Amino acid sequence: xxxxILILITCVGFxxxxxxxxxxxxxxxxxxxxxxxxxxEPVRIRLLLDAxxxxxxxxxxxxxxxxxxxxxxxxxENWGLTIxxxxxxxxxxxxxxxxxxGSWTDRKYRGSYTxxxxxxxxxxxxx
Numbered sequence: 001x002x003x004x005i006l007i008l009i010t011c012v013g014f015x016x017x018x019x020x021x022x023x024x025x026x027x028x029x030x031x032x033x034x035x036x037x038x039x040x041e042p043v044r045i046r047l048l049l050d051a052x053x054x055x056x057x058x059x060x061x062x063x064x065x066x067x068x069x070x071x072x073x074x075x076x077e078n079w080g081l082t083i084x085x086x087x088x089x090x091x092x093x094x095x096x097x098x099x100x101x102g103s104w105t106d107r108k109y110r111g112s113y114t115x116x117x118x119x120x121x122x123x124x125x126x127x
Contacts, residue, residue, distance in 0.1 A: 024051035025101045026074060026081060026109075032124030034113055047083070047109075047124065060085045060092065081109060090116025 026049050033042035049058040049072065056072035060083075070084045070091075079098040084091065096111020107126040112119070 024056070025079075025098060025107070026056060026072075027051045029127045030109060030124045031127055032109075032122060034115075034120055034122045036118050036120040038118065038120075045122070045124065058083070060087065087115060090118075094122060096122065 028049060030047040030049065032045060034045050035042045046061050047058060048062045048066075049056060056074060058069045058072060059066040060069060061067065067085050067087055070086055071082070072084075073082045074080070075082075079101060081094075081096060081098055083094040086092075092113065092115045094109075094111060094113045096109055099108045099110065100106045109122075109124040109126075111122060113122050
């Protein structure tokens, strides 16, 4: 009888984490490259996104020189994400789409960006 109870407790213990939710698909630490159309050298970027009560916010390059995002908008129908931040070199606007939403290891945010007079593409992955 004791063995059956222990087996039941073990099965429930394994089942509960499998039923838990992962949270907002954009939330987390992201890193990748901005590749300018006019320069062959990509620029490394890091995003830290948070979701509170359905609202997205975040920081570009978190740390001592981090810049708070001015706006973060998600179009949930097509997983489009637009991020705007007032950087020292001009306003940065990232416009792209989230892909591989269900993946823990290969979630991507790709699209185009503008920063001041610079335009290009970006490829950013969830860390």
